[in-house]
Amino acid sequence: MLAEIITIGDEILIGQIVDTNSAFISKELNKIGVKVYQITSVQDDREHILQAFEDAKKHADLIIVTGGLGPTKDDITKRTFCDYFEDTLVEDSEIVENIKRLFNNYQLGEPLPSNIQQALVPSKAKVLMNYYGTAPGMWMEKDKTVFVSLPGVPYEMKNLLKDQVLPLVIERFNRPxxxxxxxxxxxxxxxxxxxxxxxxxxxxxxxxxxxxxxxxxxxxxxxxxxxxxxxxxxxxxxxxxxxxxxxxxxxxxxxEDETTIVGKIAHILNEKQRTLSLAESCTGGTIASQITAEPGASSFFLGSIIPYKTELKTKVLGVPASLIEEYSVVSVEVAESMALNSCRLFDTDYAIATTGIAGPTKGDGADEVGTVCIAIASGNEVFSEKFNFGNDRYRVITKAANKSFEMLLKEISKN
Amino acid sequence: MLAEIITIGDEILIGQIVDTNSAFISKELNKIGVKVYQITSVQDDREHILQAFEDAKKHADLIIVTGGLGPTKDDITKRTFCDYFEDTLVEDSEIVENIKRLFNNYQLGEPLPSNIQQALVPSKAKVLMNYYGTAPGMWMEKDKTVFVSLPGVPYEMKNLLKDQVLPLVIERFNRPxxxxxxxxxxxxxxxxxxxxxxxxxxxxxxxxxxxxxxxxxxxxxxxxxxxxxxxxxxxxxxxxxxxxxxxxxxxxxxxEDETTIVGKIAHILNEKQRTLSLAESCTGGTIASQITAEPGASSFFLGSIIPYKTELKTKVLGVPASLIEEYSVVSVEVAESMALNSCRLFDTDYAIATTGIAGPTKGDGADEVGTVCIAIASGNEVFSEKFNFGNDRYRVITKAANKSFEMLLKEISKN
CATH class of the missing domain: 3.30.70.2860 (Alpha-Beta Plaits)
Incomplete structure (x- = not known):
């Protein structure tokens, strides 16, 4: 069976937001054997949405629509559903209760009339109650094609999809x-x-x-x-x-899906009961934020220092000033000293250290933009490498973080 | 005038990657007065791509196609362009030279035959030379509709779009x-x-x-x-x-477009010649990585410490162990001490400190998942607040970072 996804919102078509919802929905549908034929982003415009419905219906058994709901969106999706299904909006008392409950829970005072208006749904719709926000989801059918409307807020959409839409899809369709x-x-x-x-x-x-x-x-x-x-x-x-x-x-x-490189590192470190710290200069917290994005990071990740200013590499981390003077701040020697000192300061088994010039302007050293030195310390042992990752700041930082994980993984995988 | 964007790639339709290219293209087109009517993601499939071309041509004067190029993509876009424009592929010697140059620059050895094959382009196409990768861009016309093909790699696509496509679009079309x-x-x-x-x-x-x-x-x-x-x-x-x-x-x-909250903070701190440091516990490097993502961050951002493990708040940052024992590690008292000590350690005018439970499991304290204390130090002064940001790890961290920036901005905006 085939599905299509239609995302509604001018903000997508003017490039103000990136549509992350479609990727999430596609992945979840795939897991239950539903293939997504096409993803279409359309404007907050009745005619355009109706056209997209007609086009999608040619291929799809299931059409998932996100966005175009909410008090400040003029509820374009609901009004267009009414047109398409020749229906009218009616107030759903359960949704009214849900809205009041949410306002009460989050101490937002009394709901405004514009909030209560979100309890209006097409009379033929099966309501998918949204426990995380005020805009409900809807399930409607036309000539055996199922149309599902979900709010555009990713958190609300994700919960509605997983808790309510997927079970209904599994029940309703035969899937390979x-x-x-x-x-x-x-x-x-x-x-x-x-x-x-x-x-x-x-x-x-x-x-x-x-x-x-x-x-x-x-x-x-x-x-x-x-x-x-x-x-x-x-x-x-x-x-x-x-x-x-x-x-x-x-x-x-x-x-993938079983692990990420951080997941793999976490697994090995936990298994060996080893710990990790960081001394991130040019990557400025990117490595730490990727590690701490994973639940349970605290079992092996003890801490990090970002000595962004050159002198702090000496003052806070204990890198000898003479070393920096002799080899420059972007050098394998300084990276190695940073890694070793990070192990000592945080009392960890391993440490990653980065120092480099992310650009676009040159830093305190004489090196070209894109130069990055990465060191991996393992107790009193240390090794390092010097790279050039090009001249785009984002790419330099991302490549340096990826390379750091790669180098660390190799090291901790040794017997 | 109207444009449409067609992105080609099964990886988008199975949710393996998020389509960030379309947002970038839409934003750039908008800047030069081109409205994007629709964005469509289709499969690596000849028939599907041809259908998308036909549909898009109904509305659009300009159709930008990304992806479906490259040695391991079987160059589906180029072959479909040949079908659609009744054309054949011919080798372009300038592209061959460009590929050889790239391999030489990046010390990749001799290009493989599959790399050289990327120099094949439809004979009627205007070639858009890609100086950042081996897959060229193409510009073709049918009944006054312009079709542009760009590689799917974001970095290559962005450079081709800005350097070559936009100037050609400006020259070719009248735009409001x-x-x-x-x-x-x-x-x-x-x-x-x-x-x-x-x-x-x-x-x-x-x-x-x-x-x-x-x-x-x-x-x-x-x-x-x-x-x-x-x-x-x-x-x-x-x-x-x-x-x-x-x-x-x-x-x-x-x-927006003039500033971000980090940009605004940078501007004020630079103007007042003030400096900032961080002590990030539960946000684990997210605040630092957002600050250091901005070029020139080193003018005001001196460094950060991530004392992820409770004891390190004492050992490395100097938060009294008695304070942690009395008030718990997630408390405004500990957050305030972290912020003040960060100012001292890094010798900065301001510091942000965060301590909390990002979840999904509870931490060292007795607090609920989602509890976050944020403190802002200004020299010897400090203030703080306690929040609950819900029970989703990503959202807790993101909201805590946003709230930290908001609190810091208010503080540094004072006279």
Whole structure:
């Protein structure tokens, strides 16, 4: 069966927000065997939305619409649903109660009339109660095509989708089984990976598709297939991924959805009961924020210092000023001293240190923009490497963070 | 004139990547007066792409296609362009040279045959040379509709769009003037803001649209209009925004595109020649990474400490252990001590400190998940507040960071 996603909102079409909802919805639908045929972003405009409904209905059994709800959106989606389904809006007393409850819980005082107005829904709609916000979801059907409307606020949309929409979709539709498995690799370019696995790739059967997803120091390799027999499908893809993973054992870090590079690092450190600290200069908190984004980070991550100003590398972290003077602040020598001192200061088994020039202007040293030195300390041992990651600030920081994780993972994976 | 964007790639439709390219393209087109009618994401499939071309051509004068290029993508976009324009692929010697140059620059050895194959382009295409990658852009026309193909790698796409596509679009099309202005506000909900400015909103002329964009502690208010007279348009929106900004002076921090909250903080601190440090516990580097993402952050941001483990708040930052014992690690007292000690350690004028439970599991204290204490130190003075930001880790961290910036901005804005 096929689904389409329609996102409503001028803010998407003028580039003010990035549509992250569609990716989330697509991923969740895929997990239950629903293939997304197309994603379409349209304006807050009745005619345009109606046209999108008609177009989507040509292919899709299920159409998920997000956005265009809420007091300040003039509820364009609900009014257009009424037109499309020849229906009228009626007040739903349960939604009124839900709105009052939310206002009470968050101590927002009495709901305004514009808030209560959100309890109006098309009379034929099955209401999907939104416990996280005031705009309800709706489920309506026309000629066997199901239309679902969800609020555009990601948090509310996600909860409604998982708690209410997916179970209803599972109940309502027969679905094949769709299976993806994605191998994460770090440290080798797309073409070089492709070249290395060319024979393996050429021997893939017709019904299994391989995709390469390169980005800033990593390449993801995805195998996809769909069919009726779940076990045969999994077996077929898993066994091929096993072979691939062995072929790329020097650059593969694991499977997406099962792990991230931070997840893998966390797993190894926890298993070995080892700890980590950071001394991030040019990456300025990016490595720490990626580590602490993962629940349970506190089991192995003890702390970090960001000595952004050169002198603080000496004052707070204890890097000898003479070292900085001799080798410059962006040097493998300084990176190594930072990493070793981070281990000592935080009393950790391992430390990552970064120092470099993210740009666009040059820093305190003589080095080119994009120069980054990364050091990994393991107790009293330390190693380091010097890189140039180009001249775009965001890319320099992201590549430096990815490379740091790659280097640390190699180190902690040793026996 | 109208444009449409078509993004090609199964990875978007299975939710493996978020389509950030479309937002970037939309924003850039808007700046030069091109309105984006629709964004459509389609599969790596010839028939589907051809259908999307036909549909888009009904409305659009300009169709920008991203993705579906590259050695491992089987160059589906180029082959479909050949079908659509009844053309054949020919090798372009300039592209061959460019590919060889790139391989040489990045020390990648000799290009593989699959790399050189990227120099094949439809014979009728105007080539848009990609100096940042091996897949070229293309410009083709059919019945006065322009089709542009760009690689899907964001960095390459952005450079090609800005350097080559936009100047050609400006030359080729007559465009009206489109003007948006967006006010950033922090610390008040969408409905409360709407209620407060209802009279002002009701008096907006028909041709000016107001949009509300709420997200995790901030609400953006956008006015949009288009027309032939650039000056009249700007004058009309700017004057209304001036009024709005004054009405919301307690929550407004400035205009998007002119500033971000970090940009505003940077501006004030630089102007006053003041410095900032951080002591981030529960936000784990998120505040620092947002500050250091901005070029020139080193002019006011000296450093940060992340004492993620409770004992490090004492050992590295000097928070009295007795204070933690008496009030718990998540307390305004500890937050205040962290902020004051951060000022001392880094010798800065201001410091932000955060301590809390981001969840999903409870931390070292007795507090509920979502509890966050934020303190702002200004020399020897300090103030703090305790919040609950809910039970979703990402949202807790993001809201805590946004609230920290809001509190700091208020403090540094004082005379």
């Amino acid at each position: 089984f769709i299976y993806h498995k994605t191998l994460l690799t770090y440290g080798m370019g797309e073409s070089a990976v492709a070249d290395r696995i060319a024979d393996w790739e050429n021997n893939l059967p017709e019904n299994i598709r391989l995709a390469y997803l390169p980005s800033l120091g990593k390449v993801r390799l995805r195998l996809s297939s769909s069919g009726a027999d779940e076990n045969a499908l999994k077996e077929s893809i898993d066994s091929r991924m096993e072979v691939l993973s062995n072929m790329l054992s020097d650059i593969a870090i694991g499977f | 003037f489109i003007y948006h202005k967006t006010l950033l506000t922090y610390g008040m909900g969408e409905s409360a803001v709407a209620d407060r400015i209802a009279d002002w909103e009701n008096n907006l002329p028909e041709n000016i649209r107001l949009a509300y964009l709420p997200s995790l502690g901030k609400v953006r208010l956008r006015l949009s209009s288009s027309g032939a007279d650039e000056n009249a348009l700007k004058e009309s929106i700017d004057s209304r925004m001036e009024v709005l900004s004054n009405m919301l002076s307690d929550i407004a921090i400035g205009f």
